[in-house]
Amino acid sequence: MDKPLVIGTHSFSSRLMMGTGKFSSPEVMRDALEASEAEIVTVALRRVELDNPGDTILSHVDRDRFVLMPNTSGARDAEEAVRLARLARAAGGGSFLKLEVTPDPNYLLPDPVETIKAAEILIKDGFTVLPYIQADPILAKRLEEIGTATVMPLGSPIGSNRGIRTRDSIEIIIEMANVPVVVDAGLGAPSHAAEAMEMGADAVLVNTAVSVAGNPVAMARAFKKGVEAGREAFLAGLGQPRKKAEASSPLTGFLR
Amino acid sequence: MTFYDEIGQHSWQVIEQEILDRSPADVERALSSSTPGMEGFISLMSPAADRMIEEIAQRAQLITEQRFGRVIGLYAPLYVSNSCTNSCVYCSFNADNPISRLTLSVEQARAEGAYLHEQGFRHVLLVSGEDQNAAGLDYLKAVVKGLRPLFDSISIEIYPMDTDDYGELARSGVDGLIIYQETYNPDRYKEVHPAGRKKDYRWRLETPETGGKAGFRRIGIGSLLGLSDWRIEGVYLALHARYLMRRYWRSQITISFPRLRPAVGGYCPPCPVSDRDLVHMMTALRVFLPDAGLLLSTRESPHLRNHMIPLGVTSMSAGSKTDPGGYTHDSGTEGQFEISDHRSPHEIAQTIRDHGYEPVWKDWDSSFIV
Ligand code: SF4
Numbered sequence: 001m002d003k004p005l006v007i008g009t010h011s012f013s014s015r016l017m018m019g020t021g022k023f024s025s026p027e028v029m030r031d032a033l034e035a036s037e038a039e040i041v042t043v044a045l046r047r048v049e050l051d052n053p054g055d056t057i058l059s060h061v062d063r064d065r066f067v068l069m070p071n072t073s074g075a076r077d078a079e080e081a082v083r084l085a086r087l088a089r090a091a092g093g094g095s096f097l098k099l100e101v102t103p104d105p106n107y108l109l110p111d112p113v114e115t116i117k118a119a120e121i122l123i124k125d126g127f128t129v130l131p132y133i134q135a136d137p138i139l140a141k142r143l144e145e146i147g148t149a150t151v152m153p154l155g156s157p158i159g160s161n162r163g164i165r166t167r168d169s170i171e172i173i174i175e176m177a178n179v180p181v182v183v184d185a186g187l188g189a190p191s192h193a194a195e196a197m198e199m200g201a202d203a204v205l206v207n208t209a210v211s212v213a214g215n216p217v218a219m220a221r222a223f224k225k226g227v228e229a230g231r232e233a234f235l236a237g238l239g240q241p242r243k244k245a246e247a248s249s250p251l252t253g254f255l256r
Numbered sequence: 257m258t259f260y261d262e263i264g265q266h267s268w269q270v271i272e273q274e275i276l277d278r279s280p281a282d283v284e285r286a287l288s289s290s291t292p293g294m295e296g297f298i299s300l301m302s303p304a305a306d307r308m309i310e311e312i313a314q315r316a317q318l319i320t321e322q323r324f325g326r327v328i329g330l331y332a333p334l335y336v337s338n339s340c341t342n343s344c345v346y347c348s349f350n351a352d353n354p355i356s357r358l359t360l361s362v363e364q365a366r367a368e369g370a371y372l373h374e375q376g377f378r379h380v381l382l383v384s385g386e387d388q389n390a391a392g393l394d395y396l397k398a399v400v401k402g403l404r405p406l407f408d409s410i411s412i413e414i415y416p417m418d419t420d421d422y423g424e425l426a427r428s429g430v431d432g433l434i435i436y437q438e439t440y441n442p443d444r445y446k447e448v449h450p451a452g453r454k455k456d457y458r459w460r461l462e463t464p465e466t467g468g469k470a471g472f473r474r475i476g477i478g479s480l481l482g483l484s485d486w487r488i489e490g491v492y493l494a495l496h497a498r499y500l501m502r503r504y505w506r507s508q509i510t511i512s513f514p515r516l517r518p519a520v521g522g523y524c525p526p527c528p529v530s531d532r533d534l535v536h537m538m539t540a541l542r543v544f545l546p547d548a549g550l551l552l553s554t555r556e557s558p559h560l561r562n563h564m565i566p567l568g569v570t571s572m573s574a575g576s577k578t579d580p581g582g583y584t585h586d587s588g589t590e591g592q593f594e595i596s597d598h599r600s601p602h603e604i605a606q607t608i609r610d611h612g613y614e615p616v617w618k619d620w621d622s623s624f625i626v
Binding site: 171249253 | 282285286289291293295296309310313314317501502503505531532535559563566567
């Protein structure tokens with residue numbers, strides 16, 4: 001039996017987190033979220049009106065079922081991210097926060113300096129902070145030391161569907177981490193999600209690959225299976241092909 | 257959560273059983289993974305892995321070459337005091353042993369340092385028993401001050417202090433801390449440490465963390481081999497190293513392999529560790545911890561040390577004396593334990609070269625320290 005995924009004071013049995021952007025309709029989104037069996041769902045604060053019960057996205061996210069994790073996408077610096085986060089909480093957005101500070105509008109790459117600044121302030125404010133970061137092991141440690149609940153390194157740029165191009169760095173992040181490592185961004189296929197989980201990531205976050213799929217509901221289900229397969233493989237202990245050692249014992253023959 | 261809390265979640269017996277239950281297939285799998293992890297490491301330490309020691313050694317050699325190159329660092333211990341208030345049953349300096357006690361003056365310590373400097377050493381390890389009256393913080397600071405012009409790296413193997421005191425030593429020029437748990441088995445620990453402050457298992461166990469907080473660049477841990485089952489000790493060492501690496505990630509973690517040697521008092525190790533076991537343990541740890549420094553002292557024979565050069569060792573001591581003042585004159589007091597490799601530092605450097613490795617005297621610079 002697998003251990004639950006613990007983030008802040010919550011535990012989860014699903015290791016797939018879902019985004020809510022770019023779906024063709026709120027109904028498709030709702031069905032896809034359901035099929036994914038995710039327990040954490042992120043919404044872009046710039047897209048929703050938290051205090052409006054009729055908001056098209058929020059009214060399709062069952063908050064008894066999903067933990068809502070607002071994100072600060074669009075924030076260009078720490079100040080903007082902190083302001084967005086505080087407004088969100090005041091409007092009932094809860095304390096989970098996916099911190100995204102992305103000053104460039106094209107690749108949406110995270111700004112490490114501003115992310116650290118914002119994380120410091122938000123943690124003092126009592127938020128459970130899950131920062132979106134470059135796959136930079138030292139940055140990950142610095143954030144962990146500040147007190148973030150996870151680190152969320154990118155596999156490749158947001159929406160690129162290219163899979164895990166930062167494998168070597170993510171391996172180091174996983175090896176060094178004391179908090180859950182969630183691979184975020186760039187996972188374009190269930191096999192990418194499986195790969196992240198096989199490497200020992202604690203969870204993955206997926207959005208575009210599901211929302212723009214021909215059949216988002218089926219794709220959400222496929223991602224769920226990919227995550228589970230990868231996790232199970234990791235727990236089972238993967239083998240790899242290796243060179244056969246020489247029959248003689250050049251290094252340890254002296255012991256006989 | 258300190259490491260004491262963390263190992264509270266494991267039990268000696270459960271780990272022992274896990275080690276015994278591993279199959280050759282588990283070992284194969286661990287060897288074939290690029291990151292064997294703790295599960296894989298347990299397999300590598302199991303009796304099932306005994307027959308695969310050559311394969312483990314080859315992996316260890318490959319990893320060490322990739323991470324460190326073909327180099328062996330050289331250092332020498334400098335014993336400043338054999339005065340001790342503890343009663344570790346395996347140690348000549350045990351307070352109950354009728355040996356003559358000596359604490360070097362700051363001048364004498366400097367003379368010993370000058371001798372080692374002359375031999376080529378730039379890395380020195382200050383060693384002392386635990387006696388705050390003989391070798392307290394101010395004394396140690398004065399010794400360090402005297403040695404700084406001679407050495408680029410000064411490590412200490414003294415006794416547990418609090419963060420403030422270790423911090424003072426760090427600021428005065430000490431960059432490395434070595435503190436062995438001796439044994440991770442709490443019952444055996446109690447048995448062999450019957451008196452003195454060292455009785456306190458938990459306090460000892462948490463001292464490397466204190467060193468991490470104090471900002472030492474290198475933190476060394478180790479089990480005194482022979483006190484209890486080396487396979488289980490090895491697993492605890494691996495847990496400890498990983499714990500420290502993840503929390504004090506700015507420090508390099510080193511592991512030493514001190515095997516019990518004859519000492520005054522005639523203590524007989526209850527769980528003797530053979531050469532084969534020692535090689536097995538060290539190479540398996542290398543596979544699990546590609547970046548750890550692995551230290552081998554002159555407790556071991558020239559034969560074994562020569563063969564271990566390519567197996568994952570990163571540093572060796574050479575020409576060591578384990579009695580205070582032993583380098584510059586015959587102190588007439590007992591050493592802490594018997595030396596087995598009596599070759600001179602230059603002979604050892606030459607042997608390292610003969611094996612195709614580079615002996616490195618200086619791998620640090622005192623200007624890193626404020
Ligand atoms: S091992 Fe260290 S603490 Fe114990 S008696 Fe020897 S010098 Fe003292």
